Amino acid sequence: MKIIDVAEFYTDQGGGVKTYINQKLQAGKKHGHDIVIVAPGEDWGEEERYGGRVIWVKGPRLPVDWRYYILWREKAVHEILDREKPDVVEGSSPWTGGWFAGRWKGDAVKTFIFHQDPVAAYPHTIFGNILGFDRVDKLFGFYWKYLQRLSSNFDATIVSGEWLGERIDNYGVNNPIPVPFGIDKDFFSPSRRDPELRKKLLSDFGLPETAKLMIAISRHHPEKRLGSLIGGFHAAAEEEPMALIVFGDGPIRKYVDFKANQSPHVKLMGFTENRDELANILASCDYFVHGSSAETYGIVVAEAVCSGLPVVVPQRGGAGDIANPDIAETFTAGDSSSLKKALLDIISRDRDELVAACKLAASEDIGTMDDHFKLLFKKYEQLVEQKNTVL
Secondary structure, X not given: OEEEEEOOOOXXXXXXXXXHHHHHHXXXXXXXXXXXXXXXXXXXXXXXXXOEEXXXXXXXXXXXOOOOEOOOOXXXXXXXXXXXXXXXXXXXXXXXXXXHHHHOOOOOEEEEEOOOOHHHHOHHHHHHHHHOHHHHHHHOHHHHHHHHHHHOOOOEEEEOOHHHHHHHHHOOOOOEEEOOOOOOOOOOOHHHOOHHHHHHHHHOOOOOOOOEEEEEEOOOOHHHOXXXXXXXXXXXXXXXXXXXXXXXXXXXXXXXXXXXXXXXXXXXXXXXXXXXXXXXXXXXXXXXXXXXOOOOOOHHHHHHHHOOOOEEEEOOHHHHHHOOOOOEEEEOOOOHHHHHHHHHHHHOOOHHHHHHHHHHHHHHOXXXXXXXXXXXXXXXXXXXXXXXXXX
């Protein structure tokens, strides 16, 4: 198949979007598909990348973030699609990229890529525990109507997990198809567990080896709910000997510092680019704790499970998709008392049984990124076949 991704936020200076699209280019080559990215840039151009191609459409810089350019030439995008004659066209954003792909009149399968949930990320974080999550969703009915209109231009909406698929289906978004993300399962492994490293980390808190060592890995951002996470953990640690180390950094670092400094049971480790060191520490801890209910797929939660760690995560969101009862305790997002109970509940369970269940879940329920792209391409082949049958 030839698959064209109209990728509004693809840029060399980007983060997660760039990483994902580069992986897709590589996966396309591996599995025999022609991947073409149409993205805004400083000038017109075309180049080969990772076995596929990138076609740049000239556009102005995005004023609020100069790493990015604005996709605003719809006619040029449609001319590229007409010329390339793709089998599948992806609209990778709910803004101009989505509308440009959706309004194209060609006969290819069109898919709307929806890997984010801004209502869960912001309004839920601010108002969810005050007004209730369902009420907040209803207050943003205008947003769901917008997504309904946009997605009606596509044959399917691709999402990164079951939870998000069910959520947007309830609000009338067209034909959601879950295609879960994956992780590097060879890199994150229980074999990295180091008892001496664990002993040292606990000794930094003045705790013996019999205490519980927990870890959180999180960007310091409001949607990650680190304030309530630290508060709930502190309350639990006042009743049972346990310590929490937190990796990460971000725009609310000063607030997270303030919260952590209020508890002798919590230590901030900062941000590290040493993935080996982080994977070793992760596997050497006893439990993983996560505060965000806004992620569409819990990548770091999956990495923890594959490292052999039982998890304590919110009931909602991508993390909740991974957290089956055999490996997890869940709590109400943003509720410190609920988190405290979940922490005390999980340490009361047989950890050896939990770890064995984690190994099974890692094998059967969590995939790699190659698994993700194989499933994505399979879904596309099915959609193309269905469309050709109708035609």
